[in-house]
Amino acid sequence: MTSVLVVNAGSSSLKLRVLDDDDHVTARLDLDRWDGRPDHEDLDKFLRGQDGVDVIGHRVVHGGSRFTRAVAIDDAVIGAIEDLGSLAPLHQPRALAGIRAVRAALPGHPAFACFDTAFHAALPVAAATFALPGTWTARYGLRRYGFHGLSHAYAAHRSAQLTGQDSKRIRIVTCHLGAGSSLAAVDSGRSVDTTMGFTPLDGLVMATRPGSVDPGLLIWLLQQDRLSLREVAHGLEHDAGLAGLAGGSGDLRDVRAAAAAGSDSARLAIDVHAHRLRREIAAMAAAMEGLDVLAFTGGIGEHQPEARAEAAAGLGFLGVAIDPAANAAAAGDAEISAAGPAVRTVVVTAREDLEIARQVRAALRETP
Numbered sequence: 001m002t003s004v005l006v007v008n009a010g011s012s013s014l015k016l017r018v019l020d021d022d023d024h025v026t027a028r029l030d031l032d033r034w035d036g037r038p039d040h041e042d043l044d045k046f047l048r049g050q051d052g053v054d055v056i057g058h059r060v061v062h063g064g065s066r067f068t069r070a071v072a073i074d075d076a077v078i079g080a081i082e083d084l085g086s087l088a089p090l091h092q093p094r095a096l097a098g099i100r101a102v103r104a105a106l107p108g109h110p111a112f113a114c115f116d117t118a119f120h121a122a123l124p125v126a127a128a129t130f131a132l133p134g135t136w137t138a139r140y141g142l143r144r145y146g147f148h149g150l151s152h153a154y155a156a157h158r159s160a161q162l163t164g165q166d167s168k169r170i171r172i173v174t175c176h177l178g179a180g181s182s183l184a185a186v187d188s189g190r191s192v193d194t195t196m197g198f199t200p201l202d203g204l205v206m207a208t209r210p211g212s213v214d215p216g217l218l219i220w221l222l223q224q225d226r227l228s229l230r231e232v233a234h235g236l237e238h239d240a241g242l243a244g245l246a247g248g249s250g251d252l253r254d255v256r257a258a259a260a261a262g263s264d265s266a267r268l269a270i271d272v273h274a275h276r277l278r279r280e281i282a283a284m285a286a287a288m289e290g291l292d293v294l295a296f297t298g299g300i301g302e303h304q305p306e307a308r309a310e311a312a313a314g315l316g317f318l319g320v321a322i323d324p325a326a327n328a329a330a331a332g333d334a335e336i337s338a339a340g341p342a343v344r345t346v347v348v349t350a351r352e353d354l355e356i357a358r359q360v361r362a363a364l365r366e367t368p
Contacts, residue, residue, distance in 0.1 A: 005106075
């Protein structure tokens with residue numbers, strides 16, 4: 001029997017799950033507004049009560065080019081994760097805080113880091129390569145890394161189960177939609193394209209991040225003292241996206257409420273979000289020369305039928321059609337396809353904990 005403690009540190013939250021050998025959750029802790037302190041009282045109390053845990057799995061957002069699979073955590077790995085902090089400044093420090101908290105409370109337990117970038121590590125060269133000067137690429141290791149890989153991997157596998165298909169034989173676009181959002185084109189079980197790039201700023205419109213922006217626009221803002229580098233960096237991480245468009249909260253639920261109350265800027269934010277989502281789903285389908293399953297997961301993808309309907313409304317040309325009643329009623333894992341569409345559409349409950357536990361057990365089996 002192998003009991004796995006899964007530590008999932010987000011940019012502002014922390015989720016811990018203990019999974020038994022049958023992947024049943026036997027203990028859990030959710031800190032929705034974690035301050036990032038490894039000595040947080042509730043966190044420390046929970047961890048010291050988990051003496052029966054056999055192994056720990058930590059979610060880490062950025063693995064760079066070095067980490068393409070789950071790895072045992074030691075001081076060198078911790079140092080490498082720290083070195084990658086500038087590429088995911090909202091997430092890497094929180095992952096490290098989680099690692100330090102577990103090390104202090106459960107010393108001597110084997111622990112593995114599971115990376116969101118790993119699922120995309122084998123992207124085709126044409127999809128991973130930026131059209132930048134070759135000397136830059138070679139010197140700095142520039143490439144499309146992609147993120148949310150743990151969620152995309154699980155969603156693709158679960159989508160195949162829900163539709164009764166072999167994941168190794170179908171083309172799936174997985175839509176991880178939340179405060180941070182990305183899409184992946186998963187062809188025969190492999191990620192072949194994704195919307196996030198070198199950092200988690202790229203791609204879709206998110207809660208406080210803008211997604212794809214013309215780099216020339218940023219250069220223009222930095223020239224002639226219009227904005228400082230610090231202002232641009234902070235704005236792209238914290239003040240853009242839905243928050244920047246709507247002029248308030250970046251939570252799509254709040255934006256919808258503001259739009260319903262008559263806010264034109266909130267209505268525009270919803271329209272921009274939906275436009276980018278539809279456009280990028282079509283791009284992911286193009287990367288696979290077609291589409292068999294469209295999957296929605298993440299906080300928005302699972303719980304906001306309006307967002308799913310907005311996306312599907314512009315994708316009929318791909319064969320996407322959803323049933324309005326099924327979409328409105330979807331709770332947990334569900335199929336929401338209309339009768340007889342070419343593309344099956346599903347909602348998948350995000351279970352990064354299951355994917356992390358799977359990777360940890362596989363790594364344990366391979367450890368001498």
